[in-house]
Amino acid sequence: MLQQARIRNSDFRSKIMSAEDAAALISDGSTIGMSGFTGSGYPKAVPLALADRIRAEHARGNPFRVKIWTGASTGPELDGALAEADGIEFRLPYNSDPVARQRINDGRMDYVDMHLSQVAPMAWQGFLGRLDTAVIEIAGITPEGDLIPSSSVGNNKTWLDIAERIILEVNDWQSPLLDGMHDIYYGTALPPNRVPIPLIRPDDRIGQPHFRVDPAKVAAVVATDAPDRNAPFSPPGATAEAIAGHILEFLTWEARRAGLPPSLLPLQSGVGNVPNAVMAGLIDTPFEQMTAFTEVIQDGMLDMIEAGTLRVASATAFSLSPEKAQYFNDNAARFRDRLILRPQEISNNPELVRRLGCIAMNCLIEADIYGNVNSTRIMGSRVQNGIGGSGDFARNGYLSIFMTPSTAKGGAISAIVPQCSHVDHIGQDVQVLVTEQGLADLRGLSPRQKAEAIVARCAHPAYRPMLEDYMARAARLSHGQYAPSLPSEALSWHQRFMETGSMMP
Amino acid sequence: MLQQARIRNSDFRSKIMSAEDAAALISDGSTIGMSGFTGSGYPKAVPLALADRIRAEHARGNPFRVKIWTGASTGPELDGALAEADGIEFRLPYNSDPVARQRINDGRMDYVDMHLSQVAPMAWQGFLGRLDTAVIEIAGITPEGDLIPSSSVGNNKTWLDIAERIILEVNDWQSPLLDGMHDIYYGTALPPNRVPIPLIRPDDRIGQPHFRVDPAKVAAVVATDAPDRNAPFSPPGATAEAIAGHILEFLTWEARRAGLPPSLLPLQSGVGNVPNAVMAGLIDTPFEQMTAFTEVIQDGMLDMIEAGTLRVASATAFSLSPEKAQYFNDNAARFRDRLILRPQEISNNPELVRRLGCIAMNCLIEADIYGNVNSTRIMGSRVQNGIGGSGDFARNGYLSIFMTPSTAKGGAISAIVPQCSHVDHIGQDVQVLVTEQGLADLRGLSPRQKAEAIVARCAHPAYRPMLEDYMARAARLSHGQYAPSLPSEALSWHQRFMETGSMMP
């Protein structure tokens, strides 16, 4: 048996069982801490078996729903399958699964959207309640009974520490060369015992390669052999290329203005095609020996490593397209010294993001003329994904850049609106705003100055006159002239979209 | 001459001149970094002389306006006088002066509202522009030519370091016993050279008592003898007492639930009567040997020290009522070992706030049913003061509590609204919301659960049915049911207030 090679401790070997038997250990109403961060390192068998079990119980007329905590989003075999079975009553801290999203937006699932760096400490604080079971994918078990982390670390250290019962999935698909790439820091504590995190460079290693686990808590070990599932890569279109172009030009200018080193400062990059286009573009700039201190490792970063532009990337998870994931698995030896995976309380830690001075680059849903950003709620009421790590990085980075196409839904929606229908990032935390139209450097500007820059540089020309008209009338009619606004109209574009399908009158 | 006793270095003594002569060194269009944090430690003579000069130039038909950077708010002799003379074209990072506020809200002065911990590093980053002149109040000059800080530290270290020219005001009114109370940390640097801040307890001293200064940059030394001017203390009324009562009950419960030490965790307290009432109430709880790691030292903290409840307070400034300031000056020996004043980039540092696990307690203008908080903009467009340190503490504290009376303007305004007209603190950073009506513990709740708790526990009974009605209709008509909202109505309470003078229909 292949798994025997990965499970090199006999105590753990004696606990091998089927996913169905493991899922049978979980009962209605449990709180389950799962591994998983974007589509990597999530358990691939037990959640499916649990979904079957839930469906069977529901068919018998019995209630069966669970509370799910993870690192961030996971894959269809976890969030998708369990939501489909109507098996999730509560979910934290991030979700991007379309089936689960629909249930949340239908009001049938409670969802708590959290800063990703805060999940582990808040779980320790105890107010989220008890964690009954942890279901964690790993890449193997050492002879000493330590766990080799998989392609994401997320909150696994914490779930293993605080859960009452543990189910492990050992995934044979994961590269054995993952072993040694992780840096699991065990120095965290709650106040008043918290101490400085001794990391001063993105490539510092401050922990150990493996998770500790209390073997008495391990109730099941399940063998799997299934790929991670991230979104396929689509080549960046003209809009993404234009946004990337503005950002690269700005970074080049800013590096000269501020006297930044040739390696720039550690990059943080949100997921998606636009950030990937930025990464691709960085290969052709004069920057060299760059580093990334970020949440996830994307396709573009592997390209940068191969091009010699990126020296090292620190993150909490891979987030590779299926092709790139296979490529990594086939060529892991070439990358393993340049990649470090850490718990998300470290990868996203505000103390470290500020110390290192990350250049934060994230996407948004809408921004308003005063530079407030909505990253999470469509029309203010429907959640898209969640705030993720964007707050951790945007507030604490050396530079905080937000980007978006200037319109959505084929032009029916302006990404620049009079007032955001929901705010995730306040003006103070949004320093640079970029669309394919242009870039607005908002640093040191007052609200009215920001509005002028954003409308002139970032708004789509089809919406610019409407924004100018709003600003002109607000300048006459507003209660105050610090950040002129018309509450009776500020959200009317959203209302119009909901009524007519377009923000255009 | 008394000042001679305070100015114990002959090089500096040779630069003594009148405030008028010093003000003559400042020219139209300059950027000036002033000392001052709340009503303490701001220069009291040169700004007045500068205001005279500006008025004279204006009378001659000449333009004369300056850009003012400070620690936070200052006193009437600075912001008030200069704004009155129409002498300020640009102001950062915080203002609470009524005259300056009016100019900002009339659109005649640009104002940039910043996280107070970020001002110094951003000044170093350089995008705010060059600092021409620093005008800094100090308590004295040592024989070695170092500067003894005054009753606030704020950004003085940074202004002294980066300004091209320095004007010092030596204020004889300040207690000589201030000397030794400050902890000026010179270990900051911009990335990539930033290192961990070696502070792990609120009472750790990591710096030196005095500011360094390049004597070649000191152009003038002005002698003054004038008191700090903070707001007078008004005894807490029934509303403040009720809010404080809810918070004290909650802290007692939370300390037991979470197993916090008898000294609790370091307190951060916003300014105002309500936080003062909380401090007063803490004297009668079982907590002991408490600490404060906060922005300003208020009346209530001195009382706590005298009662033996508070062991030590770390802050960046005093913010005492005139009576209490006099009392401190008369009894400084009794307090000086228990108080530490630091630069605001340290007092408010997110790294430290998170490490120490501060209990953050701040006031707000309005909160919405989803727990977003507006601390700064009345009706979304008029600035009240600014975000100050509230973002530094609320996002990073162990607990983040926000408080407000449930109504304003004699009931014409509900502090709990369907949607905030502006957001400073997102739901993730608002864990506990308190009014005189009650307290809502929002930790771990989904948006809809938060709305139920906030409306039931915090809203004023006169507005509760209106909020329930909004929620019920949003639950039917909203685009999504994650955080149900009706954009056409969400800001209508503000609109109604502006039209009719009341949010009540």
Ligand SMILES: CC(C)(COP(=O)(O)OP(=O)(O)OC[C@H]1O[C@@H](n2cnc3c(N)ncnc32)[C@H](O)[C@@H]1OP(=O)(O)O)[C@@H](O)C(=O)NCCC(=O)NCCS
């Ligand atoms: C903001 C975010 C949703 C953008 O992601 P993306 O993949 O680039 O977004 P898309 O352009 O595909 O838009 C997603 C959907 O929102 C819609 N949308 C985009 N802008 C919109 C707007 N202003 N109004 C309404 N809908 C909008 C799109 O049409 C699309 O809808 P569809 O799924 O029906 O096609 C994503 O970056 C996110 O979740 N961010 C928050 C977390 C984060 O920043 N993480 C990284 C930090 S480490």
Ligand SMILES: CC(C)(COP(=O)(O)OP(=O)(O)OC[C@H]1O[C@@H](n2cnc3c(N)ncnc32)[C@H](O)[C@@H]1OP(=O)(O)O)[C@@H](O)C(=O)NCCC(=O)NCCS
């Ligand atoms: C929020 C804040 C303004 C409250 O301060 P306060 O002194 O308790 O406030 P008050 O109740 O006196 O209200 C101030 C004014 O706002 C008005 N107001 C209060 N709530 C209001 C509301 N919901 N809508 C409109 N106006 C409102 C009051 O009527 C008062 O108006 P007035 O000056 O015309 O009388 C103040 O705490 C602040 O500036 N906070 C931000 C900075 C901060 O938190 N610093 C501490 C962190 S270290």
